[in-house]
Amino acid sequence: MKLDKYTVGKRYGKALFELAAEAGQTEPVYEDLLQLRQIYQEIPDLGNLLSDVRLDQSAKTTLMGQLTAGFEGIVKNFLLVLQRYNRMADLPFVIDEYEKRYDQEQGMILGQVTTAVALAPEQKQRLEASVAKRLGFEKAQLTEKVDPSIVAGVIVEADNWVIDGSVANQLAKLREQLK
Template sequence: MKLDKNTVAKRYGKAIYELATEKGQAEDVYNELLSLREIFEALPDLGNILSDRRLNLQEKRSLMDELIQNFTGIVYNALEVIFKYGRMYDLLLIIDEYEKRYDDDKGLLLGSVTTAVPLKKEQKDKLATKVAQKFGYETANLQENVDPSIVGGILVETNGRVIDGSLKTQIENLRKKLSK
């Protein structure tokens, strides 16, 4: 039975996080994974290339050796296992899972907020505090997006959950009710 990407990412991310925590290296591993994320975001096809069974193993191994030479311990070993099982295309999802677990343990909620106009700093800070409280976290780090098409209000997305207080959605809902 082939596992889906999210299941694989959760398992690998959890295993890496648990090992890093057990060894007292969670923050070091976190920082190494962030730098690894930058590489894979700059070279979006790298994961697919390293996982493609049709490509020459020696060439992939050479590329992999070049990639992992800058990493140590847990990250190095995790990359070797992920490469061995041909799951390098899942690496960003694995890093996301590790980051989520790390942030959860630190009491930090990551998410995004979309508004029609830019928020002032005090508004963004107040919103971050409210969102953190609503979801049971100490703090929230919200990436701000501006999208005039939402007309007004806010749209908050975090941990797979959405709070849609946009005027656009309210208008669409009203339009649906009136058309019944």
């Protein structure tokens, strides 16, 4: 049975996080993974190339040698495991899962806030504090998205929660009640 990239990311990300936690290395591993994410963003086809079964093994070994040269210990060994199982294309999903677990360990939740107009910095800080408290985290980091179609209010998406306080949503509910 072939696993989808999200399942692979969850499994391998969880395993890597547990291994790093056991070794007391969650922070350095996270920093290395951020570097790897940057490399993958700069060379988008790298993962597919390293996972391609048609690529000659010696070419893969050369590429992997160049990629792993900047890393050591847990991250280097983990990359070699991913390469051995042709999972290098799934590395971005592994990094996402690791990051999610790392942020949870740090008491942080990541999310997105959608507003009709840009938030002032102090409004964003208050909203992040409120979201963190409501969802049981120490702190929240929200990325902003501006969407004038919501009219006013906010929509917060974080940790599989959606809090829709937009005027557009309230108007839609009112419209539904009036039918």
